[in-house]
Amino acid sequence: MDHTPLIQIKSLSKSYGSKLVLKHLTLDIYPGQVIGYIGPNGAGKSTTVKILTGLIPDFKGEVIVDGLSMSNNPLEIKKLIGYVPENAEIYDVLTPIEYLDFIGKLYEMEENVLHERAHKLLTAFGLAANLNDRMDTFSKGMKQKVLLISGIIHNPKIIVLDEPLSGLDANAVIMIKELILRLSKEGKTIFYCSHMMDVVEKVSDRILLINQGEIIADGTFESLKQNHSDSLERIFSKLTGREDSGNEADAIINAFD
């Protein structure tokens, strides 16, 4: 494995008004790693992702991707990253081909390369029959597949996935999990955010747990298990201070009395 980090985050802080969402986050990510990024709601997960993908240009600290600084060179970094956002909007009056054509051209890809790849990817994702249908007739899962493709169409070095499995059926989930492993073998670096612990457990080779703007656990699933508990779900609730979830459920039941 390469030992110059692909992504370096140094003392990254971000606040909304007086509320500090990220507290001096420091992190090195190496090429080919699959990072499972987990944390409770409001922990700062999506803020980190949005900074990393250049959606929030306003932050303190340093983000360096492939030797480029996010503050000076956001456009160059965006070219390296493929991003599949959570609950994403899509221009659903377009057909998948038209949409991918649009996205690819924003990356300034060559038209014939772009079209060939779009066709191949859509076919591989099982959308061959719908190439020229407008997406407003698509199911949530089909749209999600198009979004996934739009995140990898330009063959990025880094792929950031934010809850990419939402709306997908069981077969598609298995396929995506397989895809993530394959992509990482191809040398892609994957940043995977999710609440689904079982998937994170399986696909990631490094797990980061963030809570209240700080990373409180960092390591392989195996090493986390040794230090804490036996399933990722347990580890999660133990470290984020919700071990007493039994008590919470009690309180809820008691509220009806």
Add this chain to the structure above:
Amino acid sequence: MDAFIDKVFLRLLIVFYPMLEKAGVNIHQLNEILRVKLLMDNRRPKAMFAARKRSAVADQSSVKSQWLIGVFALLMGFFISLLLLLNRAPLLGQSLYFTIFMVLMSLTLISDFTTVLIDTRDQFILLPRPVDDRTIAVSRILHITIYVLRLALIQGLPGIIMIGFIDKSVFASLLFLVQIIEATFLCILFVNMIYLLLMKSVSPQKFKDAISYFQVVFSSLIFAAYMLPRLINMSALMHIDLLTHWWAYILPPVWIAALNGVLIHAHQASMITSLLAIIGFTLPLIGLWLVAKVLAPGFNRSLAELAISDGNNNTAKTAAKSQKLDIRDRISDFIASDPIENAGFRITWKLAARTREFKVKVYPSFAFVLIYFLYFALNTRGGSIGQKFNQLQNGFSYLFLVYLSTMILSSILSNIAQSEKYKAAWVYYALPINRPGKILSGMYKAIIAFYFLPYCALLTIAMTFIWGPGVINDAILAFLICTACGMLLALLMVKGLPFSRPISTKQAGGKMIMSLIIPTVIGCLGYGHYLLAKHELVIWIMIIPAALLTWLMLHYYRKQTWESIELDEM
């Protein structure tokens, strides 16, 4: 057809590309974004313009409303083109024409296109891609331009034909076309520059509020500027020589009119006219360059922060407030005691007070009423302002003011059922509500209690100062009658529960005639009131049946069932 027009417009824009490229815009991406946006617009069966901010729900009446807007623009264009007949002073006539033209355009822009400029919905599609600020900002402006240009051309068509006859040359018509494009472009740039400046100077959390207040104030101002100068005697205006006044030099419509002055009426033109014409021609270009070069950087960032601020800004505020029971909550308990009605009451005023869309559309009508009143009241023949005021004080014109206030009710009612987040209204359908009329009556009570009544109370106080305490009984009677008539309006205009329907320009067709009849009814009632106004006692007595009538109507309004409410698919 539309696709063809779009292609033509896209081609036309290529003129600007070299200049934009110099200013740092990525031309290929720009072209691609515009192409796709136009393509998408054509696929949505929507009104000609102003549709882009709307959600994806197809609206059958859109084709009709597209025609309506077109016909309206054409008519408007015809009326203002009559100004061009001021042939003795072509410069003046054209300046007036373009003043009104630009005012109308700016109003349309501000009311319909603000949302397009600061639309944050596609940020997840565009921002993660390597597209820079300038390209996105310019693409938005050009996209708006294409739409506004269509409208402008329809509105300008009568003028184009008219000027051909007046100046007896086809060249004048062609030139007029150029002038119209120039005027439209100036408006777009002007409005956008103000927005971009605001974006740069105000924190994103406050930006949307700042914009909405700007919209309210600006549309009121433009409306006033549009109505009140009509009080000036037109024939006196004929003899004004514009160019002897220094202020004429800084008015954009004069620059545009100067173009015609120089090229068609060359014998009347002077050095100054030519200079003005040159300014008018180069300024849009300089403006666009300025936008791309100076104002656009940071645009994406502001957009991103805007989208985020939507979710994050209110946390601190609400925590502090929720402690004590709001007095308005107590009012709501008092006026609407039925639980379902109470829910309708509270949801209405809370959403109304916090929804920017709603405020921006409704608040200007408060000012419009006053401006209309001033216009009609002072629009009497002869006399100085002082004399007119005396006349006003002796008459019963204040009645007119109160009855005119139903405009506010109508404006509120036509917007109250619409919301961008209409999907949240699924709760109404999931809950065991037997009579939606209760929610509607709660809604109506909230509108009266928090908008109409305070406004009327303020009016009454102001009127008491001008006309004396004799107006109080009239104000009460008029208020009751307006409230009752407002319910008729509500029956017709509010076709859904509060904030439960996607935003659309026109309500379902067929009701047009009725919505014309009701103002007539209000007018007649107002006239009847006017005839009786001399008899103070009669007015006092009339209050009793009016109050009964209002109560009775509210009683029946509450009985509405689900059948009378148009459901939307969720």
